[in-house]
Amino acid sequence: MERLPVEAQGARSAPDASARPSIRIRQVSKVYTMGEIAVHALRDVSLDIWPGEFVAIMGPSGSGKSTLMNILGCLDQPTSGSYQLEGVEVSTLSDDELAAVRNRYVGFVFQSFNLLPRLPAVEQVELPLIYAGVPKRRELALARLADVGLADRVHHRPTELSGGQQQRVAIARALVTNPSLILADEPTGNLDSRSSAEIMALFQRFNRERGVTVVLVTHEEDIARHARRVVRMRDGSIVGDEPVADPIRAVESASDGDAVDGGEP
Numbered sequence: 001m002e003r004l005p006v007e008a009q010g011a012r013s014a015p016d017a018s019a020r021p022s023i024r025i026r027q028v029s030k031v032y033t034m035g036e037i038a039v040h041a042l043r044d045v046s047l048d049i050w051p052g053e054f055v056a057i058m059g060p061s062g063s064g065k066s067t068l069m070n071i072l073g074c075l076d077q078p079t080s081g082s083y084q085l086e087g088v089e090v091s092t093l094s095d096d097e098l099a100a101v102r103n104r105y106v107g108f109v110f111q112s113f114n115l116l117p118r119l120p121a122v123e124q125v126e127l128p129l130i131y132a133g134v135p136k137r138r139e140l141a142l143a144r145l146a147d148v149g150l151a152d153r154v155h156h157r158p159t160e161l162s163g164g165q166q167q168r169v170a171i172a173r174a175l176v177t178n179p180s181l182i183l184a185d186e187p188t189g190n191l192d193s194r195s196s197a198e199i200m201a202l203f204q205r206f207n208r209e210r211g212v213t214v215v216l217v218t219h220e221e222d223i224a225r226h227a228r229r230v231v232r233m234r235d236g237s238i239v240g241d242e243p244v245a246d247p248i249r250a251v252e253s254a255s256d257g258d259a260v261d262g263g264e265p
């Protein structure tokens with residue numbers, strides 16, 4: 001799709017494209033109207049996220065984290081304000097244009113994995129490639145599953161995988177189209193601490209080795225400390241934005257210790 005012109009950048013950025021934020025939002029508000037009642041889910045939020053950053057978003061329930069993630073991921077649009085994703089002004093796009101931008105730039109990971117119940121892992125990972133019309137889908141899906149340590153689970157269905165393994169399938173699915181941005185809304189919310197560490201190790205590896213920008217919502221300080229920057233929200237506003245002094249580096253375990261009951265012997 002056509003790129004829309006990027007408006008003049010502030011003093012902080014050089015004119016070349018590599019010095020452009022991946023995410024640039026300015027005075028974004030989101031109001032949900034329910035009958036007579038207006039819910040101000042986001043109020044005048046401005047935020048830059050640069051290529052290759054690893055950002056955690058924290059805040060109490062109802063503070064607007066998911067609303068922000070939905071806008072960042074082009075699943076929803078702001079009521080007012082500007083959002084540029086990789087230089088494209090997306091706040092004014094049609095639904096089809098929005099979907100095209102989303103498919104090109106964004107991979108999602110959710111708390112509840114969002115896998116299709118009956119489909120083997122490899123077919124789950126192929127799905128975004130089918131939508132994108134990409135050839136050699138099986139090969140790419142198998143490679144991504146190997147990347148997340150599931151080369152020996154490619155024909156397993158979700159019920160035959162542990163929670164941690166299901167989330168790894170979801171990460172392979174999010175990465176298979178080579179997005180520049182991974183958005184993860186409470187990706188470890190349904191996982192035990194060991195599986196959570198494995199998932200954080202994967203995000204850190206893809207961030208470090210491939211330069212994928214990662215934005216992750218969590219309510220756990222321990223998880224947020226794997227990021228290099230923490231943005232805090234309250235009542236629809238950003239109330240804090242700080243670097244993490246000494247991020248935790250999660251370690252990927254050598255053995256596959258979280259096989260599920262009833263899975264492979």
Ligand code: ADP
Nearest residue numbers: 032034039041060061062063064065066067068
């Ligand atoms: P968080 O993810 O931080 O818990 P949300 O972004 O889900 O917060 O919600 C922010 C506010 O917007 C809450 O008051 C919530 O009730 C409201 N809200 C979220 N989604 C909708 C919606 N689709 N319709 C109406 N209100 C919504």
Ligand code: MG
Nearest residue numbers: 065066067185
């Ligand atoms: Mg939420």
